[in-house]
Amino acid sequence: MNGSSLQDFSSGDIHVLDDGRSINDFIDDQIKTLQSEDSEEQFLVADLQSVIDHHQQWLTLLPRVKPFYAVKCNNTPAVLRVLRALSTGFDCASKAEIQMVLNLGVSPDDIIFAHTTKPMSHIRFAAAHRVQTMTFDSEEELRKISLCHPKARLVLRIAVDDSDSLLRLSSKFGAGLGLVEKLLGLAVDRDLTVIGVSFHVGSGCTASQTFHRAIADARQVFDIASVLGVQMSLLDIGGGFSGRDKCQVKFEEFSDVINAALDKFFPPDCGVQIIAEPGRFYVESAFTLAVNVIAKKNCEESGSGGQMGYYINDGLHGSLRCIVNDPAHPPVQLLPHRAVGVGEVRYRSVVWGPTCDSYDKVSDSAMMPELQVGDWLLVHHMGAYTVSLSTDFNGFERAKIFPVVTEETRRLLELRHTSA
Structure with missing residues (x-):
């Protein structure tokens, strides 16, 4: 050959x-x-050139949003190494995925443990390997984290409208807006640090305005947190973006809506870092x-x-x-x-x-x-x-x-x- x-x-x-x-x-x-x-x-x-080309497209169309690649989508070592070379972050859902990424020399600071229902042993593993950022959406998860990783930097995942998506996630993951104040209060009581909000509109989303509504919901959570004295600095807008040119709603349309919503609710000078968890978009x-x-x-x-x-x-x-x-x-x-x-x-x-x-x-x-x-x-x-x-x-x-x-x-x- x-x-x-x-x-x-x-x-x-x-x-x-x-x-x-x-x-x-x-x-x-x-x-x-x-x-x-x-x-x-x-x-x-x-x-692998396709992976690089999609990364360049991401940087061009969503310049404020740092991608944290969803390892679960495709964990081929060559893909992960290319993405590390491109300086993406990584969204991991288990200790095995965390270990895989760490073995590539990725900094723990470039990993988000984006799973709201983690085994306690996995939380302890993250703590032992200095992976600080992780998501939660329930009182029980806060209890587990307080026992296993009390210094973690927590991201509250909220449930958003995903009715226009082919693969819906909010029935399984995310706290309703009505629970936000209670969960943030419990985090404060346990002396846990909540740094931000995450959501996922589902995969195969067919309505770009879904992102506008979700980002507006996240703004409400930031405002509730501020009243409670919790100063947040991170917004995670999730994943589900298609990587195909021929799809019902093109990535360009999503990016236009996302950028407009971010400028409205989280302007560039607000001090909030914006990240996302694209998987299929890249591969x-x-x-x-x-x-x-x-x-x-x-x-x-x-x-x-x-x-x-x-x-x-x-x-x-x-x-x-x-x-x-x-x-x-x-x-x-x-x-x-x-x-x-x-x-x-x-x-x-x-x-x-x-x-x-x-x-x-x-x-x-x-x-x-x-x-x-x-x-x-x-x-x-x-x-x-x-x-x-x-x-x-x-x-x-x-x-x-x-x-x-x-x-x-x-x-x-x-x-x-x-x-x-």
Whole structure:
């Protein structure tokens, strides 16, 4: 395969494209290599340049908002190392995620423990490793923190209107505005330090004005805190931003609303730091999945009403778990890797995953040309809640990940990594 490998940003190899080669060229080469090795293992290609490009877009459109990348979305080591080199913060939800980020040399000050229902052992772990900033939304969580990490810098998560989101969170996380005064009072009584407010409007939000309302709610909490003598200095506007260009509401529209609301309720000279917890925004478009057709049934054999039946070597228990677990994930499109003729007949096809589970169905109505065993299919936009949700059920291994950069990007990352 044409390309070299580096170990600078990942526990595995980062592949460097040379001689002007593209991501598609890399995929072609990887498929040829697998064929020469009599293998058909599925794989993911991670375009690290896409991660960098989305970071630049974030800085341009939300210049006041520091991103704290949501590790749960995709914890690929190469991605985390690139983001560290770009000086993002990190949103961690467990001691394992905290340890993973600390192992990269990230400062504890650049971590927010953004989970409102933490095991006490995880709180103690954060305290032992000097991770100070963490969220809460209940009296019991305050009690636990007072016992395990009394010097923590606390962020009160509030429940906001998420009715316009595909994946809603406020039924599980966040305190209602009616509880804010009580919780802040309890924090004061326990001599705990509350430094700010966080919220999450849900993923797949379809109404940009939701952010305006949520930021206005946060302003109310700041005002209540001020009356109680609690001086807050941090606002966390959460995540859920899509990283795709083709989505119902573009990131540019969200950023316009957010910037206007911040200027109104938290102007630049107010002394409040603004952060967010983007995950899918950074990685959604960066990953492409390549899968192999491992079995086939014709229309008569498939038992699916005249449809062609195909079996691929990844499915709902692997990289494609997002189909059932993530309502905000874009519809999965299976694209033949081979060239498809303009006049080639398409058949309505059912596509199954490789496991013995009859629920492992990737698609029941894909329109595709006739495929053969050994053909490859590509699935784009596979970076968000795919790798982190994948299992090895039935002994089918998780997809191998190939992080890829250009030589120019490699040099940039080396420079940033050295100075970080």
